[in-house]
Amino acid sequence: MNHNRHSFSGKKIDPPEISANMSVSEMVDLFRNTGYNARRLAEAADILKKMIESNATVCLTIAGALTPIGFGKMIATMMEKGFVDWIVTTGANAYHDLHFAYDLPVRQGHFDVDDDILYSKQIVRIYDVYIKEYGTLQSQDLIIQRNIQKIYQKDIDILNCSTADLSYLIGKEAFEKSKSPEKSFMVEAFKSNVPVYIPALSDSSIGLNMLPSMLDGKRSINPIKDIAESTAILWKSKISGGFELGGGVPKNFFQQTGPALYQILKIKEGGHDFIVQLTDARPDTGGLSGATLQEGKSWGKIKTSHKGNVIVYGDSSVYFPILCSYLLSECEPRERKQIFKEKDLWVEEMKNQYLTSKSKT
Numbered sequence: 001m002n003h004n005r006h007s008f009s010g011k012k013i014d015p016p017e018i019s020a021n022m023s024v025s026e027m028v029d030l031f032r033n034t035g036y037n038a039r040r041l042a043e044a045a046d047i048l049k050k051m052i053e054s055n056a057t058v059c060l061t062i063a064g065a066l067t068p069i070g071f072g073k074m075i076a077t078m079m080e081k082g083f084v085d086w087i088v089t090t091g092a093n094a095y096h097d098l099h100f101a102y103d104l105p106v107r108q109g110h111f112d113v114d115d116d117i118l119y120s121k122q123i124v125r126i127y128d129v130y131i132k133e134y135g136t137l138q139s140q141d142l143i144i145q146r147n148i149q150k151i152y153q154k155d156i157d158i159l160n161c162s163t164a165d166l167s168y169l170i171g172k173e174a175f176e177k178s179k180s181p182e183k184s185f186m187v188e189a190f191k192s193n194v195p196v197y198i199p200a201l202s203d204s205s206i207g208l209n210m211l212p213s214m215l216d217g218k219r220s221i222n223p224i225k226d227i228a229e230s231t232a233i234l235w236k237s238k239i240s241g242g243f244e245l246g247g248g249v250p251k252n253f254f255q256q257t258g259p260a261l262y263q264i265l266k267i268k269e270g271g272h273d274f275i276v277q278l279t280d281a282r283p284d285t286g287g288l289s290g291a292t293l294q295e296g297k298s299w300g301k302i303k304t305s306h307k308g309n310v311i312v313y314g315d316s317s318v319y320f321p322i323l324c325s326y327l328l329s330e331c332e333p334r335e336r337k338q339i340f341k342e343k344d345l346w347v348e349e350m351k352n353q354y355l356t357s358k359s360k361t
Helices: 002-006 024-032 036-053 072-080 091-101 115-120 133-153 163-177 185-192 211-215 223-236 248-255 257-265 294-299 316-330 339-359
Strands: 057-062 086-089 106-108 123-126 129-132 240-245 274-279 309-313
Touching: 024 036, 024 316, 036 240, 036 274, 036 309, 036 316, 057 072, 057 223, 057 248, 072 091, 072 185, 072 316, 086 091, 086 223, 086 248, 091 106, 091 133, 091 163, 091 185, 115 123, 123 133, 129 133, 133 163, 133 211, 163 185, 163 223, 163 339, 223 248, 223 257, 223 339, 240 248, 240 316, 248 257, 257 294, 257 339, 274 316
Parallel strands: 057 086, 057 240, 240 274, 274 309
Antiparallel strands: 106 129, 123 129
């Protein structure tokens, strides 16, 4: 309760024991008995476990360059176990994830370098990760462009496609044609029928690779369908949770589903039940990445600002593996919700309710 926050009634801090070969569950329990972001990390673990055990519909949002360091396989494992039901990602994470499926080289490099020299050697740098311009990026571009051409050749109403439909077809192609499909979260999303939304598609290499098709006179997908489908997922979810890696567009796209239902369509109030965010962004600059989850209540993005949400300040590349390992240790696998198969039907049902509600006003 809020009034207890202003009293000297909290749990007594007793210096915890550290020992060799501790399990991740034991380490999280150690964090739980301390303070600062260690304690926040334990709170995040507890909320995520509650999400899974309450059978919440869980969305993973991915910002920051996590797949270039190989995290796509980790994300795939979360989907395999039924712990992630839908995804919102930057296009860059989807694009770089595919390097590993197609066995295109990505290497450890260095952060303290002369980038003019790297450019002359056709090496692209993401902090301390190196990617070859020709051996990896342009090879990946050709693969994606071929995928897109195949999509246009199929009998598909492209104007009625969302970015989740595009992701599904890209994942399917990688599943069928790549050398190491097990290393890609895009492939696992296809296999598990997990919709992957890329709301800032044009701000990515996948979007760039759609430019030739547009110049060839072909029409593109419908980004507003992304809004309809993601909103319908919240509308159909009895309990909804989010696991946000970083902030940016993926964070807001996931959270705006609450205002879409409440403020725009006026058919459901409440927002999401749980949100855990890992971020290094500050709240006082006014940016979305650092905005507190409690602030989201004023927009109708979450059900309450008092419980079920926590921000852990720090690096997702450190915290995400710890939390994944904790969930794998503490939670039984869940039946996969396979939302991709249901999303179009849910949009139609939501549309019917909206039109019925509108006709009564």
